[in-house]
Amino acid sequence: MGIEATEVTADHTRGRTSDSGDAPLLQVRDLQVEFRTRDGVAKAVNGVNYSVRAGETLAILGESGSGKSVSSQAVMGILDSPPGFVTGGEILFKGQDLLKLNNEQRRKIRGSQMAMIFQDALSSLNPVHTVGMQLGEMYRVHRGMSKKDAKVKAIELMERVGIPAAKERVNQYPHQFSGGMRQRIMIAMALALEPDLIIADEPTTALDVTVQAQVMELLADLQREYNMGLILITHDLGVVADVADKIAVMYAGRIVETAPVHELYQRPAHPYTRGLLDSIPRLDQKGQELYAIKGLPPNLLRIPSGCAFNPRCPMAQEVCRSEVPPLHAVTEADGTPVEGRGSACHFWKETIHG
Amino acid sequence: MAEPTATEAAIEAVMDKRVERGEPILQVRDLEKHFPLTQGILIKKQIGAVKAVDGVSFDLYQGETLGIVGESGCGKSTLAKVLMNLEPATGGQVLYKGEDISKVSGRALKAIRRNIQMVFQDPYTSLNPRMTVGDIIGEPFEIHPEVAPKGDRRKAVQDLLDVVGLNPEYINRYPHQFSGGQRQRIGIARGLALKPEVIICDEPVSALDVSVQAQVINLLEKLQDEFNLSYMFIAHDLSIVRHISDRVGVMYLGKMVEIGSDEEIYEHPTHPYTQALLSAVPVPNPEGREGRERILLSGDIPSPANPPSGCRFRTRCFKAQEKCSVEEPLLAIPQVFRGEDTPAAHESACHFAEDVDVVGATNGDQAE
Numbered sequence: 001m002g003i004e005a006t007e008v009t010a011d012h013t014r015g016r017t018s019d020s021g022d023a024p025l026l027q028v029r030d031l032q033v034e035f036r037t038r039d040g041v042a043k044a045v046n047g048v049n050y051s052v053r054a055g056e057t058l059a060i061l062g063e064s065g066s067g068k069s070v071s072s073q074a075v076m077g078i079l080d081s082p083p084g085f086v087t088g089g090e091i092l093f094k095g096q097d098l099l100k101l102n103n104e105q106r107r108k109i110r111g112s113q114m115a116m117i118f119q120d121a122l123s124s125l126n127p128v129h130t131v132g133m134q135l136g137e138m139y140r141v142h143r144g145m146s147k148k149d150a151k152v153k154a155i156e157l158m159e160r161v162g163i164p165a166a167k168e169r170v171n172q173y174p175h176q177f178s179g180g181m182r183q184r185i186m187i188a189m190a191l192a193l194e195p196d197l198i199i200a201d202e203p204t205t206a207l208d209v210t211v212q213a214q215v216m217e218l219l220a221d222l223q224r225e226y227n228m229g230l231i232l233i234t235h236d237l238g239v240v241a242d243v244a245d246k247i248a249v250m251y252a253g254r255i256v257e258t259a260p261v262h263e264l265y266q267r268p269a270h271p272y273t274r275g276l277l278d279s280i281p282r283l284d285q286k287g288q289e290l291y292a293i294k295g296l297p298p299n300l301l302r303i304p305s306g307c308a309f310n311p312r313c314p315m316a317q318e319v320c321r322s323e324v325p326p327l328h329a330v331t332e333a334d335g336t337p338v339e340g341r342g343s344a345c346h347f348w349k350e351t352i353h354g
Numbered sequence: 355m356a357e358p359t360a361t362e363a364a365i366e367a368v369m370d371k372r373v374e375r376g377e378p379i380l381q382v383r384d385l386e387k388h389f390p391l392t393q394g395i396l397i398k399k400q401i402g403a404v405k406a407v408d409g410v411s412f413d414l415y416q417g418e419t420l421g422i423v424g425e426s427g428c429g430k431s432t433l434a435k436v437l438m439n440l441e442p443a444t445g446g447q448v449l450y451k452g453e454d455i456s457k458v459s460g461r462a463l464k465a466i467r468r469n470i471q472m473v474f475q476d477p478y479t480s481l482n483p484r485m486t487v488g489d490i491i492g493e494p495f496e497i498h499p500e501v502a503p504k505g506d507r508r509k510a511v512q513d514l515l516d517v518v519g520l521n522p523e524y525i526n527r528y529p530h531q532f533s534g535g536q537r538q539r540i541g542i543a544r545g546l547a548l549k550p551e552v553i554i555c556d557e558p559v560s561a562l563d564v565s566v567q568a569q570v571i572n573l574l575e576k577l578q579d580e581f582n583l584s585y586m587f588i589a590h591d592l593s594i595v596r597h598i599s600d601r602v603g604v605m606y607l608g609k610m611v612e613i614g615s616d617e618e619i620y621e622h623p624t625h626p627y628t629q630a631l632l633s634a635v636p637v638p639n640p641e642g643r644e645g646r647e648r649i650l651l652s653g654d655i656p657s658p659a660n661p662p663s664g665c666r667f668r669t670r671c672f673k674a675q676e677k678c679s680v681e682e683p684l685l686a687i688p689q690v691f692r693g694e695d696t697p698a699a700h701e702s703a704c705h706f707a708e709d710v711d712v713v714g715a716t717n718g719d720q721a722e
Contacts (some may be wrong), residue, residue, distance in 0.1 A: 210651045
């Protein structure tokens with residue numbers, strides 16, 4: 001990709017918590033978000049817990065409506081409110097509860113300490129300003145730089161994310177860039193103030209596969225270099241397998257399974273995860289029917305009682321319709337716990353150990 | 355209505371002809387679609403053309419599924435539109451059962467459209483929100499009343515709903531009352547209404563959730579067996595294309611660069627673009643991800659208004675040499691494999707074709 005590792009200057013380490021400590025960078029505890037609509041209250045996020053450390057990649061996997069984007073918007077503090085409201089829980093960033101801060105304090109953290117990369121770069125960039133001006137804005141607003149200095153910084157950033165002829169292109173408008181290049185600009189903008197945490201919401205979904213591979217590689221390189229925490233929100237099991245350290249699978253606003261990446265693909269502990277993995281076309285199934293999870297994802301206005309997955313689950317029993325399963329710690333068949341694994345299924349033992 | 359011309363009569367006559375399994379039902383020859391670029395407001399002057407489809411040839415056999423893959427801008431959707439006659443072809447021929455249908459209009463066009471139907475990508479915008487499901491699926495019968503007489507239409511629509519796995523009682527509902535997967539089923543039911551022989555599916559599952567994609571793919575396969583359909587399946591998801599297709603064609607910048615059976619393309623790709631495309635696909639298996647060789651292409655697709663000379667892929671190709679900028683490689687079995695009995699001996703438009711199994715190792719793991 002032609003990106004040399006630059007020296008980590010003092011600037012890069014500014015404001016970083018002592019990385020030696022094992023404290024997670026971000027810890028989300030029992031987060032609850034609901035949307036109050038005319039038709040009723042849609043419970044988009046119902047008690048989500050996760051944590052990310054510096055240098056770690058957490059993938060949040062889920063279908064549309066699973067609450068994966070909403071939960072990260074709540075973390076960023078960019079939830080549309082109304083109709084969206086955070087109704088409970090804690091978002092601890094470097095030990096500080098973000099939900100207790102006022103708007104001005106949160107605005108200071110956004111951009112400089114945590115940043116977001118959106119799926120659709122074209123609609124996330126302002127079409128009437130040059131990309132240089134939009135990149136430079138980060139420095140002007142947060143660092144109080146002059147227009148001239150900010151532009152120099154913008155060119156540096158564009159070179160950093162592999163945009164050729166950055167000096168000329170800094171004065172161009174978003175529509176003059178291709179999809180992959182626009183996504184690079186989004187990444188540059190997120191990186192501008194060297195945040196500790198980046199949330200990437202489907203960063204490559206709108207891109208072609210060959211360009212997708214370039215962008216994912218760039219993101220992984222930069223993350224390694226700056227030792228950032230990365231939350232990758234996606235529905236693509238392939239992308240997750242490529243870059244994630246650990247995975248949280250979401251369904252109907254809850255995390256139904258957490259696991260380190262290798263574990264999850266080898267032996268899923270939740271019927272929903274297993275269904276997703278089984279529905280990927282495999283070579284030996286050519287000409288046969290694909291495994292399909294029956295039914296549809298639930299309507300968030302009417303989440304089924306008990307386990308939200310029970311109407312679609314092949315293993316569902318009476319208890320699944322009446323009792324919400326907690327996130328059980330997953331253990332080996334002999335009872336030794338498996339690091340970082342949890343499954344919100346009453347029958348996780350049967351699922352994972354057969 | 356005016357008397358049909360000789361060609362129109364010939365086309366109408368050929369419509370009911372039976373094509374045996376394994377014989378070509380659709381033959382595409384040097385098909386071109388150029389969109390003119392004009393300058394000036396009053397006096398328009400053509401200053402160039404976007405060559406969206408530029409000389410594509412292939413056959414679609416009866417009862418098979420031909421997958422077409424390629425990145426956005428490669429012309430795969432334009433190809434579908436030209437085959438449907440939604441866009442007039444600039445050059446070349448589309449032979450349906452031997453008759454050229456690329457330049458017809460009027461009665462003959464109507465007859466062709468009965469036999470070739472399309473399923474669109476976006477089930478949210480391709481259904482009219484003000485029409486009930488019954489009206490949407492029944493509309494083809496208004497245009498072709500001979501398929502279902504007036505009294506039988508409601509019954510016919512309900513049968514179609516049943517065939518695609520929807521409750522026949524939903525006939526009076528509106529599209530917004532359905533989920534994405536269900537809407538795509540409605541789109542498929544509409545495509546089936548006239549009992550066509552060929553269905554062109556343009557990215558039929560890419561707007562759907564992962565868990566619903568498999569349901570729709572299964573439905574398409576079931577319908578193919580039941581109604582003896584031939585599919586042209588356009589998609590960018592390579593694993594789904596592999597699952598459903600008998601043969602696969604790879605397009606790049608308006609040209610077909612490689613075509614062969616699914617095994618030939620996926621396990622023995624000889625064109626560097628196909629190899630790069632296959633190696634770039636994220637494999638849903640984290641085992642061995644550190645060691646996986648990736649062919650990373652630099653840059654983006656060039657503009658189809660001004661394609662590179664010679665081989666169009668050469669600007670991004672890791673094998674490009676002097677020859678590639680001068681001489682355009684033709685889609686044929688490469689010289690090195692000619693006469694040999696190997697899966698690598700399939701049509702590929704590259705001067706330096708080479709059999710490289712880019713995904714072999716990982717696929718092996720998956721198959722276990």
